[in-house]
Amino acid sequence: MNEQELRDGLRDTMAASSPPPSMNPTEALDTAKRAHKRRRATWAGLGAGATVVALAAGTVFALTPSGESLPIDAATGGVPTHGNGPVDTTKTTWPNNQPDRTQHNGPQADKAAGVLATLKAALPDTLKVDENLTHQGSGNKVTMSQAQFANYYGPGNQQQAWEYAAVVSLTRAAAPNGGHGHVIVQVNPPGNEGSSSTDVCTLASAFWSSEGPCQTRVVQGKTVGVTTKGERASLDNVAAYRYEDGTVVWVAQSKDASSSQSTGSMSQPPLTADQLAQLALNPAFKVK
Amino acid sequence: MTDRDTAFADYFAARSDAMRRTAYLLCGDWHRAEDLVQVAFTKLYLAWKRIAQREAMDAYARQTLVRTFLSERRLGWFRKENVAGEHADTVLNTAIPGHGPEDRMVLQEALKRVPPGQRAVLVLRYWEDMSVDQTAQVLKCSTGTVKSQAARGLQTLRDLLTDQMTPTFDRKRTR
Numbered sequence: 001m002n003e004q005e006l007r008d009g010l011r012d013t014m015a016a017s018s019p020p021p022s023m024n025p026t027e028a029l030d031t032a033k034r035a036h037k038r039r040r041a042t043w044a045g046l047g048a049g050a051t052v053v054a055l056a057a058g059t060v061f062a063l064t065p066s067g068e069s070l071p072i073d074a075a076t077g078g079v080p081t082h083g084n085g086p087v088d089t090t091k092t093t094w095p096n097n098q099p100d101r102t103q104h105n106g107p108q109a110d111k112a113a114g115v116l117a118t119l120k121a122a123l124p125d126t127l128k129v130d131e132n133l134t135h136q137g138s139g140n141k142v143t144m145s146q147a148q149f150a151n152y153y154g155p156g157n158q159q160q161a162w163e164y165a166a167v168v169s170l171t172r173a174a175a176p177n178g179g180h181g182h183v184i185v186q187v188n189p190p191g192n193e194g195s196s197s198t199d200v201c202t203l204a205s206a207f208w209s210s211e212g213p214c215q216t217r218v219v220q221g222k223t224v225g226v227t228t229k230g231e232r233a234s235l236d237n238v239a240a241y242r243y244e245d246g247t248v249v250w251v252a253q254s255k256d257a258s259s260s261q262s263t264g265s266m267s268q269p270p271l272t273a274d275q276l277a278q279l280a281l282n283p284a285f286k287v288k
Numbered sequence: 289m290t291d292r293d294t295a296f297a298d299y300f301a302a303r304s305d306a307m308r309r310t311a312y313l314l315c316g317d318w319h320r321a322e323d324l325v326q327v328a329f330t331k332l333y334l335a336w337k338r339i340a341q342r343e344a345m346d347a348y349a350r351q352t353l354v355r356t357f358l359s360e361r362r363l364g365w366f367r368k369e370n371v372a373g374e375h376a377d378t379v380l381n382t383a384i385p386g387h388g389p390e391d392r393m394v395l396q397e398a399l400k401r402v403p404p405g406q407r408a409v410l411v412l413r414y415w416e417d418m419s420v421d422q423t424a425q426v427l428k429c430s431t432g433t434v435k436s437q438a439a440r441g442l443q444t445l446r447d448l449l450t451d452q453m454t455p456t457f458d459r460k461r462t463r
Contacts, residue, residue: 001446007414009395014309014415020318023304023325025297031326032296032333039334101417151419 015140094149095160101148108147108162111287116145116166118284119185123168127270130169133180133263142169142182142257153191161191164287169257170270179264180257183271184235185279187287190246200225204240207250212238217277224277236269239280247287251280292336299345300329307353313411314357316400328353350416351426354408358427398448406441413438 001009094101103109120129133142150161165186172178186207188195197203201214204225212230216223227238238252253276255266271279289297304325311321311328331352332345339345399407405427412423413434420438424431 001442001449003414003442006410006442006445007417010313010411010415013395014313017309017312019305019308019312020322023300023308023322025300025304028300028304028326028329029293029297029333032330033293035330036334148417 098149101150103147103149103162108149108164109145111162112145112147112164112166115164115185115187115285115287116143116168118282119166119168119183119279122279122282122284123170123183124271124275126173127170128173128176130171130180133169133257142167142180150188150192150194153193159191161189161193163188163192163194170266172266179255179266181253181255181266181270182257183279184250184252185285186250186252187285188248189287192246192248195242195246195248198242200240200242201227203242203248204238204250207235207238207240207252217274219274219277219281222281224280226273226277228273237271237273237276239273239276241277241280243286249280249282249285251276292333296329296333296336303346303349304329307349310350310411310415311353311357313399313415314354314404314407316396324353324357327356331356347426354412354426358404358408394449395445398445401448402441402444406437406444409434409437410441410445 096103096106123129129143131141131143134140145164145166148163148165150163153159153161163186165184167182167184170181170183194206195203197206200216200223202225204214204227205212212227214225214227216225218224222241225240227235229236235252235254238250240248240250242248253269253271255269257263257265307325307328308318308321311324312318315321315324328349332339332349335348339348399410402410408427409423412418412426413420418426420431420434423434427434
């Protein structure tokens with residue numbers, strides 16, 4: 001199990017879980033208000049207690065002219081704070097009031113959808129995209145696109161770096177019942193901290209911890225890194241290409257369906273390694 | 289109802305489900321998860337005037353949730369109170385999408401057996417998708433500790449999964 005596999009495992013697990021009904025906001029508010037009242041009462045008590053402690057400390061200080069500090073905190077018993085100090089508002093926060101990294105609707109989501117459309121259009125006629133295959137339990141379609149916020153960058157950390165991913169579930173056009181495979185494209189525009197390397201093999205190997213051996217291929221005069229399947233890798237091949245401006249395009253494939261539906265896997269990966277490398281060079285993937 | 293109460297109730301309605309899922313991954317029990325969420329939101333209510341931005345509320349609530357979980361584990365309170373934690377939820381959750389029912393149950397069970405500190409790092413890094421820096425801020429530790437705890441947690445999970453039952457556990461990206 002690598003990082004990506006754990007990430008996916010957690011999401012699949014929660015997507016198919018059976019949580020109890022949502023918690024009641026009114027009850028939560030009542031509990032919070034009761035805690036608020038208790039705390040006010042506690043502070044009032046502590047205020048009176050502190051006066052007593054201060055008087056006692058003053059008395060003891062008078063008896064210890066060396067000036068050594070005394071364990072006043074221990075004497076008061078302390079206030080259980082669980083370490084919750086003021087919030088550091090300088091932390092990275094999701095842009096546009098998003099609750100998480102993913103933008104489900106909006107300009108970034110549209111760009112990811114564009115990557116998916118490009119991928120579908122660029123596949124050879126020997127492959128057929130399955131729009132309906134779903135992940136069991138969650139019901140999410142395997143063929144999908146996703147835009148995720150990556151990090152802030154640039155002067156004053158004012159610019160947003162995003163990553164755009166698309167996945168297609170595939171069958172052989174000549175054998176639609178012969179099992180499913182899938183192809184993934186991810187595009188990281190400039191500024192993305194996850195694609196700072198200039199070495200295409202480093203980039204290819206880093207994609208979902210591919211871990212397999214990597215070789216460079218020169219296609220149309222451009223160098224692409226292509227991995228073959230490693231021992232723990234879930235992907236058969238990953239191709240990575242880096243544009244001069246820092247944009248990185250990954251194209252990965254697997255002969256497995258990426259679904260629990262009993263469709264079976266392809267006997268071979270959907271594309272050859274050369275086709276994968278050529279696909280990575282498709283300029284239409286270069287999202288701006 | 290005051291403005292603060294109204295805003296709190298609205299915020300709770302919007303975010304408590306997501307918080308409860310994170311809490312569930314931390315403690316492995318829906319009932320305990322609800323307790324953790326209640327504690328986190330109560331502390332948020334008490335600190336409401338200090339936190340003006342929605343993003344800061346998210347960060348504060350998440351931070352409080354994780355620290356409360358770790359604090360209770362250290363005190364041993366959770367172990368004493370978690371009388372039903374090993375049963376109902378895992379029995380219900382027997383269908384992992386993509387990999388059969390046993391794999392999902394095994395992942396949940398294995399995660400519960402990862403030491404709490406490592407588990408917290410795994411949940412923040414791979415469920416909340418937080419960066420190493422953000423995780424370090426929440427847990428008040430160094431980035432090096434986060435990296436080492438994440439690596440150890442993953443290794444612990446690998447060992448547990450190998451020991452238990454899934455020689456072909458092989459997750460794919462499904463997001």
